[in-house]
Amino acid sequence: MSEAGGGRDAQLKHTGLRPGWTTGACATAATTAAYTALLxxxxxxxxxxTLPKGQTPAFALAAEELTDGYAMAGVVKDAGDDPDVTHGALxxxxxRLLPAGSGVVFRAGPGVGTVTRPGLPLDVGEPAINPVPRQMMRDHVARVAARHRVTAxxxxxxxxxxxxxxxARSTWNPRLGILGGLSILGTTGIVVPYSCSAWIDSIRRGVDVARAAGRTHVAGCTGSTSEKTVVSLYGLPEDAxxxxxxxxxxxxxxxxxxxxxxxxxxxxxAKLSKLAAGHLDLHSARSQVDKGFLAELARAGGADEALSQxxxxxxxxLAALQMCAARGVPLGDLVAAAARDQALGVLRGAPVTxxxxxxxRAGSVVGRSAPVGPGVVPPPRPSPKP
Incomplete structure (x- = not known):
């Protein structure tokens, strides 16, 4: 697969990381090639x-087949330097040609999922081909038709x-109710390395699916162990x-x-102590545990100067937590309450408790806050000792 015009956006503005292409861009390229051959x-x-922002990448074909009535083309996805599970996928x-007036119809073949739950930007029963890739493919087949003097x-x-x-088993799709395979995704056509945009988009779709299913209580979990903990505490279903x-x-x-x-x-x-200190990205490369902040919380919770030091x-x-636990200072609860208050600050008065x-690491609860939200008065927070 060749580079985009302009050096794939100048190698992502000189970061040194090589961008890649979304499944939607690959599908658009394959669609364009197949329809061109068919006509x-x-x-x-x-x-x-042509991508939505005007870039004009070129894609090599990895597979092609032409017979009466249909054409098939295949493109291998290159995710660049992003650790994308679909990198290398064909x-x-x-x-296929349809009768005049049929328009463009999308189908899910093997390895592409089907939507089975409401809340996504596609109706239940539709193939998991997102709106922007659909529009890209519509636009490109229209251009091919025009070049071959086909009316529509x-x-x-x-x-x-x-x-x-x-x-797809390694993605969010099963939890979102997209069954049978992957989604065809992409809003720009370009995969930005380590932007984690796909993960964040999956979080948003998870909220949408939970709301559409009528869930009133959802849980944001940092991993599988925390998921098991909230299920045991609250009995939440998977789609929450x-x-x-x-x-x-x-x-x-x-x-x-x-x-x-x-x-x-x-x-x-440790991760949630970062949220308590005001960090919204909890990755170790982008935020660190602030032990000075933990010392202030410990002092507010009754720690003497020696323990605070x-x-x-x-x-x-974790060592700080264990020190405090051994001396009766509830540092875990204090961190949980501070993290909750930071979360409420980000929510800016939204009607969410x-x-x-x-x-x-074993999944045992070491700190827990009281729920606070609209109409729920927070318990008093201790002030640090002078």
Whole structure:
């Protein structure tokens, strides 16, 4: 697959990381090549498409087939330097001619999922081909039709992804009710390395699905252990669990615009101490445990000066927690309450009640806040001792 015009946006503005292409861009390229062959007899290789922001990448074909009535073209997805589970996937598109007036019809082939739950930007029963990739494909088949003097593109576009059903098990799709394979995604056509945009988009779709299912209580969890903890505490169903990872801010900002009655945030003590200190991205490369902040909380919770100094110089957040627990200072609860208050600040008065649960690596609860939200008066917070 060749580079985009302009060096793929100048190698992502000189970061040194190589951008890649979304499944939607790959499907558009394959669609363009297949429809061109269907009308003209030859596959363009490489095939050039225009992305929503004007870039014009060219894609080499990895597979092609032309018979009476249909054409198939395949493109291998190159995710650049992003750790994308679909990197290297072969996206195949089969284009068939339909009777005049049929328009453009999309189908899910093997390895592409089908929507089975409401709340997504597609109706139940539709193939999991998102709106922007659909529009890209409509636009490109219209251009191909015009070049061949065809009045209108009346075609069936069937998208398949080799091994897509197996790969989809490593994505959010099963939880979102997208069954049978992957989604065809992308709003710009470009994968930005380590932007985690796909993860954040999955968080948003998770909130949408939970709301559409009538869930009034959802939980943002940092991993599978925290998911098990909130299920044991609250009995929440799978579609009420949000795989938040490190993106606490993404959950809070989306719930602010799309409220649910109650939001529980659950995760490891160290990660949630970062939220308590005001960090919304909890990844270790972008935020650190502030042991000075933990020392202030410990002092507010009754720690003497000696213990506060020990907390401030502790090797890890967990060590600080254990020091406090041994001397009766509820640092876990204090962190949970501070994290809850930070979350409420991000929510900016949205009608959402929030509570926070801190756990250790085994999943045991080591800190828990009271729920606070509209009409719920927060318990008094201690002030640091002078």
């Amino acid at each position: 003209g007899g030859d596959f363009p290789d490489p095939v050039t498409i 996206v195949r598109v089969t284009v 593109a009346d075609v069936e576009i069937t998208i398949s992804v080799d091994h897509g059903e197996e790969t 669990l949000l795989d938040m990872g490190d993106f606490a801010g993404a959950v809070l900002k989306y719930v602010r615009r799309h409220p649910v009655e109650r939001l529980t945030i659950c995760g490891g003590f 020990e907390v401030a110089t502790a090797n890890t957040g 929030v509570d926070v649960v801190c756990i250790d």
